[in-house]
Amino acid sequence: MTDVAVPITTRKDWSSDQDVRWCPGCGDYSILAAMQSLLPEMGVRRENTVFVSGIGCAARFPYYMNTYGMHSIHGRAPAIATGLAVTRPDLDVWVVSGDGDALSIGGNHLIHALRRNVNITILLFNNQIYGLTKGQYSPTSEVGKVTKSTPFGSLDTPFNPVSLALGAEASFVARTHDMDRKHMQEMFRRAHDHRGAALVEVYQNCNVFNDGAFDEVTGKATREEMLIPLEHGQPIRFGADGHRGVRMNEQGHLSLVEVADLGEQALLVHDEARPDPDLAFALSRLARGPHEPTPMGVFRAVERPDYGSQVDSQLLDAQARKGPGDLEALLRSGTTWTVD
Amino acid sequence: MTSTTESTHGTNQKIQHVDRVVIRFAGDSGDGMQVTGDQFTNESAIFGNDLSTLPNFPAEIRAPAGTMAGVSAFQVHISDHDILTPGDAPNILVAMNPAALRANVGDLPVGGTIVLNSDAFDERALGKAGYTADPLTDGSLSSFKVYEVPMTTLTIEACKPTGARPRDAERSKNFFALGLVSWLYQRPTDVTEQWIGVRYGTNQIVVDANRLAFRAGYNFGETAELFDSVYEIAPAEHEPGTYTNITGNTALAWGLIAAAQLGGVSIFLGSYPITPASDILHELSKHKNFGVRTLQAEDEIAGIGAALGAAFGGALGITTTSGPGIDLKAETVGLAVSLELPLLIVDIQRGGPSTGLPTKTEQSDLLHAMFGRHGEAPVPIVAAKTPAHCFEAAIEAVRIALKYRTPVYLLSDGYLANGSEPWRLPAIEDLPDISTTFAPAPIATGPGDGEGGTNGTVPAPIFQPYERDPVTLARPWALPGTPGLEHRIGGLEKEDVTGDVSYDPINHEKMVHLRADKIAGIARDIPLVELDDEGGDARVLLLGWGSTYGAIAAAVRRIRAVGKSVAQAHLVHLNPFPSNLGEVLGSYERVIVPEGNLGQLTKLVRADFLVDARLLSRVQGTPFRVAEIERVVLDALAELEGLAGLDDHAKEESR
Ligand SMILES: Cc1ncc(C[n+]2csc(CCOP(=O)(O)OP(=O)(O)O)c2C)c(N)n1
Ligand code: SF4
Ligand SMILES: [Mg+2]
Numbered sequence: 001m002t003d004v005a006v007p008i009t010t011r012k013d014w015s016s017d018q019d020v021r022w023c024p025g026c027g028d029y030s031i032l033a034a035m036q037s038l039l040p041e042m043g044v045r046r047e048n049t050v051f052v053s054g055i056g057c058a059a060r061f062p063y064y065m066n067t068y069g070m071h072s073i074h075g076r077a078p079a080i081a082t083g084l085a086v087t088r089p090d091l092d093v094w095v096v097s098g099d100g101d102a103l104s105i106g107g108n109h110l111i112h113a114l115r116r117n118v119n120i121t122i123l124l125f126n127n128q129i130y131g132l133t134k135g136q137y138s139p140t141s142e143v144g145k146v147t148k149s150t151p152f153g154s155l156d157t158p159f160n161p162v163s164l165a166l167g168a169e170a171s172f173v174a175r176t177h178d179m180d181r182k183h184m185q186e187m188f189r190r191a192h193d194h195r196g197a198a199l200v201e202v203y204q205n206c207n208v209f210n211d212g213a214f215d216e217v218t219g220k221a222t223r224e225e226m227l228i229p230l231e232h233g234q235p236i237r238f239g240a241d242g243h244r245g246v247r248m249n250e251q252g253h254l255s256l257v258e259v260a261d262l263g264e265q266a267l268l269v270h271d272e273a274r275p276d277p278d279l280a281f282a283l284s285r286l287a288r289g290p291h292e293p294t295p296m297g298v299f300r301a302v303e304r305p306d307y308g309s310q311v312d313s314q315l316l317d318a319q320a321r322k323g324p325g326d327l328e329a330l331l332r333s334g335t336t337w338t339v340d
Numbered sequence: 341m342t343s344t345t346e347s348t349h350g351t352n353q354k355i356q357h358v359d360r361v362v363i364r365f366a367g368d369s370g371d372g373m374q375v376t377g378d379q380f381t382n383e384s385a386i387f388g389n390d391l392s393t394l395p396n397f398p399a400e401i402r403a404p405a406g407t408m409a410g411v412s413a414f415q416v417h418i419s420d421h422d423i424l425t426p427g428d429a430p431n432i433l434v435a436m437n438p439a440a441l442r443a444n445v446g447d448l449p450v451g452g453t454i455v456l457n458s459d460a461f462d463e464r465a466l467g468k469a470g471y472t473a474d475p476l477t478d479g480s481l482s483s484f485k486v487y488e489v490p491m492t493t494l495t496i497e498a499c500k501p502t503g504a505r506p507r508d509a510e511r512s513k514n515f516f517a518l519g520l521v522s523w524l525y526q527r528p529t530d531v532t533e534q535w536i537g538v539r540y541g542t543n544q545i546v547v548d549a550n551r552l553a554f555r556a557g558y559n560f561g562e563t564a565e566l567f568d569s570v571y572e573i574a575p576a577e578h579e580p581g582t583y584t585n586i587t588g589n590t591a592l593a594w595g596l597i598a599a600a601q602l603g604g605v606s607i608f609l610g611s612y613p614i615t616p617a618s619d620i621l622h623e624l625s626k627h628k629n630f631g632v633r634t635l636q637a638e639d640e641i642a643g644i645g646a647a648l649g650a651a652f653g654g655a656l657g658i659t660t661t662s663g664p665g666i667d668l669k670a671e672t673v674g675l676a677v678s679l680e681l682p683l684l685i686v687d688i689q690r691g692g693p694s695t696g697l698p699t700k701t702e703q704s705d706l707l708h709a710m711f712g713r714h715g716e717a718p719v720p721i722v723a724a725k726t727p728a729h730c731f732e733a734a735i736e737a738v739r740i741a742l743k744y745r746t747p748v749y750l751l752s753d754g755y756l757a758n759g760s761e762p763w764r765l766p767a768i769e770d771l772p773d774i775s776t777t778f779a780p781a782p783i784a785t786g787p788g789d790g791e792g793g794t795n796g797t798v799p800a801p802i803f804q805p806y807e808r809d810p811v812t813l814a815r816p817w818a819l820p821g822t823p824g825l826e827h828r829i830g831g832l833e834k835e836d837v838t839g840d841v842s843y844d845p846i847n848h849e850k851m852v853h854l855r856a857d858k859i860a861g862i863a864r865d866i867p868l869v870e871l872d873d874e875g876g877d878a879r880v881l882l883l884g885w886g887s888t889y890g891a892i893a894a895a896v897r898r899i900r901a902v903g904k905s906v907a908q909a910h911l912v913h914l915n916p917f918p919s920n921l922g923e924v925l926g927s928y929e930r931v932i933v934p935e936g937n938l939g940q941l942t943k944l945v946r947a948d949f950l951v952d953a954r955l956l957s958r959v960q961g962t963p964f965r966v967a968e969i970e971r972v973v974l975d976a977l978a979e980l981e982g983l984a985g986l987d988d989h990a991k992e993e994s995r
Contacts (some may be wrong), residue, residue: 012956016828016842018828018841021785022816038405045823046823046826047820047822047823047824047825047826048820048821049823050652050820052649055831062828062830063828063841065828066826067826068820068825068826068827068828069827069828069829069830070649070679070828070829070830071828071829071831072645072648072675072829072830072831072834073671073672073675073831076641076642076645076672079610079637079638079641079642079645079646079649080645080646080648080649080652081649082635082642082646082649082651083608083610083635083645083647083648083649083650083651083652083653083655083657084649084650084652084820085636085649086608086650087606087608087633087649087650087653087654087655088632088653088654088820088821090821091653091820091821094621106824108638108639108640108642109638109642112637112638112642151530162494176628252776311633314628314633315628315629315633317628318627318628318629319629319631321629322629324629324630324633325597325601325627325629325630325631327597327601327768328768330594330597330627330630331584331594331765331766332584332765334581334584334585334586334590335382335385335386335531335584335585336582336583336584336765337385337386337388337582337583337584338581338582339388339578339579339580339581339582339583340580
């Protein structure tokens with residue numbers, strides 16, 4: 001099979017025959033389109049591609065991909081994908097999850113999949129709301145969010161998914177948004193090509209229950225001054241003509257500065273491959289929410305052995321030492337005696 | 341049962357030939373009683389006795405030393421004939437401290453033997469055990485034969501040549517006790533001497549100390565003239581074959597490994613540690629050379645989730661747990677019902693509710709396995725009946741899972757898990773073929789690659805993930821990686837045949853019925869329930885499931901031994917029931933169901949067959965006693981015969 005060239009496919013080949021049932025105008029459509037048009041370009045096979053999801057609007061994603069897929073139960077997709085990826089290293093396993101699915105009910109599975117570095121690619125569609133259950137606040141909603149379940153405003157401090165992933169020892173963490181297909185595709189491709197667990201947070205607009213949550217950062221009109229592109233090896237600059245930048249002081253604190261005031265050499269040069277996650281974490285804290293200039297791109301991409309490969313090398317090692325499993329010998333491995 | 345012969349042993353000890361004995365070793369959790377019991381068991385197994393064991397330990401790893409809470413015990417029943425239970429009550433109790441004595445003496449029948457470590461009976465220890473008076477002097481033990489042996493002093497003395505400090509040497513006193521009891525029952529000593537070398541091999545001082553203590557115990561028996569006789573229990577008549585002594589958890593783990601080989605699939609175990617199931621995770625983790633992958637998951641939900649994910653990819657997905665973990669897995673079991681993928685859920689039942697009695701046995705998860713999911717979500721259930729039977733039960737559960745593409749519950753319990761018995765090793769070639777097949781890649785007829793229908797190519801048929809086998813109603817197992825079988829599955833209701841999401845009411849009802857019919861149809865593919873009704877004239881039937889098998893069968897023997905009739909039927913398959921069960925139940929005037937819960941099987945058979953099944957319940961964290969089952973049957977017989985009260989035999993036997 002491996003000798004046979006990957007068939008040339010088009011977006012149509014990757015689209016299933018199921019009617020897409022998201023609300024018109026939902027950001028999920030553009031993410032789906034980005035994926036369906038990216039995969040034909042990536043030289044991967046449909047039969048080797050699996051999308052696993054939990055529950056939520058986002059989690060309907062696998063039904064629309066003409067690949068293998070499993071729409072599972074709320075929050076558990078990272079765990080299910082772990083079992084699949086560990087037993088089937090030949091597959092590309094993607095996880096599609098929402099902010100409630102990944103960070104509330106499934107938070108435990110998410111952090112453990114990341115720390116184990118299971119070879120899966122996790123897309124977290126963050127719309128800062130529970131879409132499917134019609135608009136309750138989520139673990140990424142801003143404090144004070146008024147929803148049906150919080151008529152007087154929500155009280156709990158939100159998670160920052162990128163910070164959380166970095167804290168969970170993730171080896172690849174990126175952020176993108178549903179208004180920029182090219183950027184999404186670049187992030188998805190990078191995440192896919194990363195060996196080990198990769199998490200991509202996707203700012204996704206829920207136009208029904210939380211419309212415009214990310215407009216300031218992702219909207220065409222304001223994006224230039226509000227979105228900080230992260231590029232490996234480059235000084236971190238943004239704004240019209242890159243007039244603003246990110247600076248780190250002696251205490252390691254990051255701040256936004258005018259480049260004209262300090263010169264480009266004073267800016268922080270982005271290094272996604274830094275072994276320690278400190279700087280990536282600091283970058284993830286730069287904006288307290290999508291109403292402040294917000295970094296987008298790859299925060300961290302480091303090499304670390306992936307879980308499945310290590311499991312397999314233990315298997316091979318055991319076979320080399322003990323030989324392939326011999327049932328007869330196993331049954332006789334304790335003390336035995338014979339009755340004639 | 342005991343015959344004293346005139347022969348003498350050593351100086352002037354008599355040899356008594358007995359047909360069976362029940363010994364209980366009891367001490368502090370830190371005293372090594374489980375090791376002692378295990379080793380005595382090994383000696384007896386190799387000697388050729390039949391045996392059955394019952395470990396009993398506290399949930400705390402190191403409860404305060406010397407307290408009742410910290411007492412750990414191991415009971416072993418050895419005999420010269422085939423036995424079925426670890427024994428209702430010990431004949432001899434070895435007590436390493438006052439707490440061990442106090443916690444166990446109540447189980448000892450009048451006239452029973454106590455061997456105790458008299459060094460441990462100081463005022464402080466007595467106080468910790470809750471004794472207000474010294475039982476060695478207050479006459480409270482007068483109905484027993486008591487042997488006081490200063491085990492600590494003798495052990496320290498014996499270990500002097502090793503140079504071990506007394507505090508360390510003292511830790512070998514369990515081997516002194518083992519040596520003494522090994523002498524008392526004339527066990528072979530080389531087994532233990534060798535085993536000590538292997539087990540403690542890296543630490544020569546410990547090896548030496550344990551061996552010296554063991555020999556000292558043995559020699560003490562022979563020379564101290566404390567005991568007036570030794571006991572001999574002849575080897576049992578076993579069917580020819582090779583035997584090993586095995587616990588339920590090990591047998592279960594080996595059964596899974598065998599099942600994977602027989603099924604042509606590889607094991608993926610997702611599990612979170614929990615007593616008394618952890619040993620299966622431990623055992624399977626050792627056997628990576630069989631291609632066994634084990635994941636210690638972040639919780640029980642992840643454990644079963646990962647197993648289900650692995651099943652989607654074509655592995656034998658397994659998860660192992662006990663009560664609290666079973667609660668957590670329910671939602672994923674339901675998903676597996678909907679996905680119709682093979683999956684094995686192993687529940688080693690323990691006392692509940694909640695954390696309950698983590699180290700004690702119970703049979704109280706049957707209805708959970710049967711109904712513990714939302715919606716109509718039928719799951720086949722297989723239950724092991726003895727420690728060694730866990731091997732066969734595991735293979736049977738996997739067979740059903742693979743063949744019917746369904747999650748299957750395999751029930752064992754704390755008693756089977758840790759209890760052991762000799763097991764005649766099966767011949768590998770006699771094990772069933774349970775191999776399964778995966779859906780093949782579809783083939784286009786005519787030229788082309790099956791991707792499109794252009795240029796005269798007849799495309800391969802579109803894959804229908806929910807098209808069922810007409811006999812089993814199982815759907816195809818189509819593995820990712822197979823070109824042309826790309827499909828999506830999920831927990832939303834599926835359209836019959838196509839597997840597309842469907843909210844159609846009629847389709848839903850059809851799917852609910854199809855899933856139910858598939859599981860119900862397994863009844864055609866499992867053995868009839870075996871009925872043991874020797875004379876064919878019994879009026880009372882004992883119906884059991886799971887680990888009550890031994891106690892029920894032993895009770896049946898006793899009842900028959902006094903010339904009365906009783907029948908026994910034991911269920912291994914609890915969902916679906918064997919197809920003849922209703923008929924069997926209907927042919928007895930009285931059906932009695934001994935079970936370790938408040939009537940879970942009883943409720944099921946009453947509901948399914950409208951029989952007046954009567955419950956005999958025991959929920960004390962320990963297995964049934966033979967005598968209690970015997971008594972209830974004799975009562976029932978008396979009632980049926982219109983006699984009042986018990987006959988003499990029953991009175992005597994109920995001790
Ligand atoms: C165990 C369980 N609890 C609750 C639900 C109900 N539920 C479905 S989706 C959802 C929240 C989804 O929010 P999110 O993950 O953010 O996805 P979105 O719909 O916003 O894409 C909830 C609470 C469920 N399906 N299962
Ligand atoms: S509710 Fe929101 S997230 Fe869900 S489909 Fe509609 S717009 Fe999209
Ligand atoms: Mg959401």
